[in-house]
Amino acid sequence: MPFDFVPDPVRRRRSARGLANYHAGHAAEAAVARHYEGIGIPICARNWRGSGGEIDLIGRNGDEVIFVEVKYSRTHDLAASHITPAQIARIFTTVDEFLGGEPRGLLTDVRIDLALVDGMGRIEVVENAFAG
Incomplete structure (x- = not known):
């Protein structure tokens, strides 16, 4: 006998x-893309x-090449706390993969920024956020 599945209220709230x-x-x-373009850095x-x-x-x-994690x-502060070491590792892996398609490859000048956006829409950019 078929039945209709109706999600419980908690599942609907989570969804x-x-x-x-x-x-x-x-x-x-x-918003971050507009910010970068506004300061003369086109988003490609x-x-x-x-x-x-x-x-x-x-x-x-x-x-x-500027890579931006938003x-x-x-x-x-809460936005910054959402970045994990595993995420940073994935970002570096993905940056390396992207650079594989660049003419200078891994010798390309690179910056990895972290753009934090709060609930009011204010943007704080941490340039070269993951430089060691």
Whole structure:
């Protein structure tokens, strides 16, 4: 006997929250892209996916390639706390993969920025955030 599945209220709330977070994340990425373009750094790729992960934004400043990881949360501090060591490793792997297609390969000038967006839409960019 067939039956209709009706999700429980908790599942619906989680689903709605997940959808809201998804849209907020994309809006944050769009705002950060406008920020970079506003300071003269054109964005050449959004959500570039390699075999090891995804880079939110990729810009070019002359010969330098700028990779941008965007994090959104209520506050900048909370947004920064969402980046994990595993994520950083995936970012580096994906950057290396992208650079494999560049004329100078791994010798390309690179910067990896972390763009933090708070609940008010304010953007804080940490340039070269993962430099050791």
